Amino acid sequence: MSDAGRFYITTAIDYPNSRPHIGTAFEKIGADVQARFQRMEDRSVHFLMGNDENTIKVSQAAERLGVEPRPYVDDMARQFLEVWKALEISQDDFIQTSEPRHHVGCQKFIQAVHDAGDIYKKAYAGLYCDGCEAFKTEKEVEEAGGHCPNHPNAPLRQVEEENYFFKLSDYGDRLLAHYEEHPNFIQPESRRNEIISLVKSGLQDVSISRKGFTWGIPVPFDPDQTIYVWFDALLNYITAIGYGSDDESRFQTLWPADVHVIGKDITRFHCALWPAMLMSAGLSLPKQVFGHGFVYRKNEATGESWKESKSRPEGVVEPMDLVQKFSAEAFRYYFMSQCPFGGDGEFSFERFADVYNSGLADTLGNLYSRTLTMCVKYFDGRLEGASSVDANAWLAGLDLSALVGDLRTLIETFQYNVALHRIWNEVLAAANGYINTTLPFKLAKTDLDACRAVLINLAEAVRVIAILIKPFLPGTAETFYRAFQFEGQPPWEQVGYADIARRPDAATLTVVAPLVGGKPAPLFPKIDTKAAAS
RNA sequence: CGCGCCGUGGAGCACCGGUAGCUCGCCAGGCUCAUAACCUGGAGGUAGUAGGUUCGAUUCCUGCCGGCGCAACCA
Numbered sequence: 130m131s132d133a134g135r136f137y138i139t140t141a142i143d144y145p146n147s148r149p150h151i152g153t154a155f156e157k158i159g160a161d162v163q164a165r166f167q168r169m170e171d172r173s174v175h176f177l178m179g180n181d182e183n184t185i186k187v188s189q190a191a192e193r194l195g196v197e198p199r200p201y202v203d204d205m206a207r208q209f210l211e212v213w214k215a216l217e218i219s220q221d222d223f224i225q226t227s228e229p230r231h232h233v234g235c236q237k238f239i240q241a242v243h244d245a246g247d248i249y250k251k252a253y254a255g256l257y258c259d260g261c262e263a264f265k266t267e268k269e270v271e272e273a274g275g276h277c278p279n280h281p282n283a284p285l286r287q288v289e290e291e292n293y294f295f296k297l298s299d300y301g302d303r304l305l306a307h308y309e310e311h312p313n314f315i316q317p318e319s320r321r322n323e324i325i326s327l328v329k330s331g332l333q334d335v336s337i338s339r340k341g342f343t344w345g346i347p348v349p350f351d352p353d354q355t356i357y358v359w360f361d362a363l364l365n366y367i368t369a370i371g372y373g374s375d376d377e378s379r380f381q382t383l384w385p386a387d388v389h390v391i392g393k394d395i396t397r398f399h400c401a402l403w404p405a406m407l408m409s410a411g412l413s414l415p416k417q418v419f420g421h422g423f424v425y426r427k428n429e430a431t432g433e434s435w436k437e438s439k440s441r442p443e444g445v446v447e448p449m450d451l452v453q454k455f456s457a458e459a460f461r462y463y464f465m466s467q468c469p470f471g472g473d474g475e476f477s478f479e480r481f482a483d484v485y486n487s488g489l490a491d492t493l494g495n496l497y498s499r500t501l502t503m504c505v506k507y508f509d510g511r512l513e514g515a516s517s518v519d520a521n522a523w524l525a526g527l528d529l530s531a532l533v534g535d536l537r538t539l540i541e542t543f544q545y546n547v548a549l550h551r552i553w554n555e556v557l558a559a560a561n562g563y564i565n566t567t568l569p570f571k572l573a574k575t576d577l578d579a580c581r582a583v584l585i586n587l588a589e590a591v592r593v594i595a596i597l598i599k600p601f602l603p604g605t606a607e608t609f610y611r612a613f614q615f616e617g618q619p620p621w622e623q624v625g626y627a628d629i630a631r632r633p634d635a636a637t638l639t640v641v642a643p644l645v646g647g648k649p650a651p652l653f654p655k656i657d658t659k660a661a662a663s
Numbered sequence: 664c665g666c667g668c669c670g671u672g673g674a675g676c677a678c679c680g681g682u683a684g685c686u687c688g689c690c691a692g693g694c695u696c697a698u699a700a701c702c703u704g705g706a707g708g709u710a711g712u713a714g715g716u717u718c719g720a721u722u723c724c725u726g727c728c729g730g731c732g733c734a735a736c737c738a
Binding site for chain 1: 666667668669674675676677683684685686687688693694696698699700701702703730731732733735736737738
C-alpha cells in the first residue's frame with residue numbers, strides 16, 4: 130500500500146455537536162489498527178484525526194448552552210480526545226478546524242482554486258427553512274406537504290442569495306479516468322461502483338460559501354462570505370500537515386495521504402469533490418479512500434436492528450460506558466472481530482458479552498493463565514536449559530510464515546475480522562490443542578525435561594500471539610510479550626510482524642509476569658451475560 | 664420503474680459453477696494445567712421465492728417478496 134517509508138493515514142473529522150458514539154469509535158479503531166500495523170512494518174506513520182468545527186450546528190449548539198463557540202469547541206475537543214485516549218487510539222495529531230493553521234491553509238487553497246478559474250459567483254434562489262438553516266428542494270417540500278419535512282411548523286421563506294460555486298461539473302471525465310487508472314483509489318469495491326455510477330450520471334457544481342455568518346473561515350476574495358463547511362472540512366487533511374504555512378516541507382513529505390478512512394455516507398465528498406478540488410489546486414490525490422460500514426444497534430429479544438439515534442427510546446451507547454464496564458481491549462476486540470470494516474455490523478450488549486467471554490476470557494486469557502501457571506508450578510518460572518525442543522511441535526502443521534503473510538495482506542486491505550478469525554482459529558487453537566495433546570501437567574510427574582520442552586513452546590506461542598495481536602489489542606499484547614524474559618528480543622515498542630520468525634533462544638527463558646499466589650490474575654474476568662445487558 | 668445494499672442451520676458470518684463451511688450457542692465424551700476454562704465428537708440448513716442460462720447453481724441472469732441505507736440529532 131505504501132510505496133516508501135512513510136505512511137499518512139487520516140480519519141474523518143467529526144462534528145462536535147454531540148459526544149462520540151460507537152460508530153465514530155468504530156472508524157477510529159479501524160484506522161488505529163492500520164496505523165499501529167504500519168508502524169510495526171517499520172513505516173514512519175503519521176496518523177491524523179480531528180474535529181470539524183466550522184459549521185452552523187456548532188455555533189448553534191454553543192448558543193443553546195450560552196457559551197461562545199470557541200470555548201465550546203475546545204471543550205468538546207477535550208471530551209473527544211478523552212474518549213480516543215481511553216480507546217487506545219494512537220493518533221499523532223488532532224486538528225480542530227477552528228485553529229489558525231487550518232484557516233491559513235484554507236484561504237490559500239480556495240485562492241488557488243479561484244486563480245485556476247474554477248470558482249464563480251451565482252445567485253441561488255429557493256425555499257429556505259430557518260429551522261434547518263438550509264435550502265430545501267421543491268421535491269422535499271412537496272413530499273412533506275408544503276412545509277419543511279423536519280420543521281413542519283417553521284415557515285419556509287423564499288430566499289435569494291449570492292454564493293460562490295465550484296465547477297465540479299468540469300471534472301467528471303478526469304475523475305473517471307483517475308478511478309480507471311487507480312483501481313484501489315476507492316475501496317471497498319462496492320463503494321467504488323457506487324461512486325463511478327454517481328459520477329457517470331453527471332456532477333453538478335457545488336456551493337462552497339455562505340453569506341452572513343461570523344463563525345467560519347472568511348473567503349479571502351470576498352470577506353462577506355464564509356467557506357461552506359464541506360469545502361473547508363476536506364482541507365484538514367492538508368492544512369494539518371502544514372499546507373499554507375510558512376514552511377511547507379512537512380506537507381511536501383507527507384502528502385499525498387496513503388489512505389483516508391471515512392464512513393460510507395461521505396464517500397462521494399472524498400471520492401468526487403475532494404479529488405476535483407485537489408486537481409484544481411494542482412495538488413496530487415490521496416492514494417486511497419476507504420469507506421467503512423456502519424454499526425447498527427440490535428435488540429436480541431426482538432431481532433430488530435436500527436441505526437443509533439438520540440431520538441430513539443434506547444438512546445445511544447456511550448463508548449466510555451463500555452470501556453469502563455469492560456475494557457478498551459474488549460471494545461476493540463468486539464468491533465474489529467465482529468464487524469467487517471468494509472461492511473456493516475451489529476452491536477448488542479448480549480453479543481458483546483458472548484464475544485468477550487468466548488474470545489477473550491475463555492480462549493485468549495485462559496491460554497495465558499494455564500501456560501503461566503504451569504511454568505510457575507512446575508519450574509518456579511525458570512524454563513532455561515531444556516535439552517531438546519521440537520520448535521514446531523506446537524504449530525501442529527500450521528505454516529506460521531505463510532499465515533503471517535496472509536495476515537499482512539488482510540490487515541492492509543482492512544479485513545480485520547478475517548485476520549482476527551484466523552489468528553484465533555489457527556494460532557490460539559494450535560496452542561490450546563498442543564496442551565491437550567502433550568499433557569504437560571502429566572509430564573510434570575513423569576518426565577520433567579519433556580514437560581519443560583512443551584512449556585518452552587507455549588512461551589513461544591505467547592510471544593507469537595503477542596506480536597500478532599499487537600495492532601488490535603495493544604495492551605493485552607504487551608502483557609503477553611512481557612510475561613517472559615525472552616533472550617535478545619527487540620523492545621516491545623519496536624516489535625513487528627517480521628520478528629515473529631525470529632525465535633529467541635530459550636537459554637534464559639523466565640516468567641516475569643506479575644503473579645498473585647503463584648498464578649497470574651485473570652486478564653479478562655468472565656462477565657455475566659445478563660448483567661452485561663443492563 | 665430515483666440510486667445502492669442485503670436475505671445461507673437458533674444467532675452472527677464465509678466460500679465457491681459441481682450436491683454447503685466457520686464462530687457462538689446446544690448435546691455427549693475426554694482431560695484437569697487453567698478464568699466450570701481446554702480438546703474431541705454430535706444434532707441442526709431442500710442457501711427468501713419463482714423462473715432462466717448450464718451437463719450441473721447456493722454460487723451467473725431476470726421477476727417477485729421481505730429487510731435496510733441514501734433526509735433529519737447521527738458515521
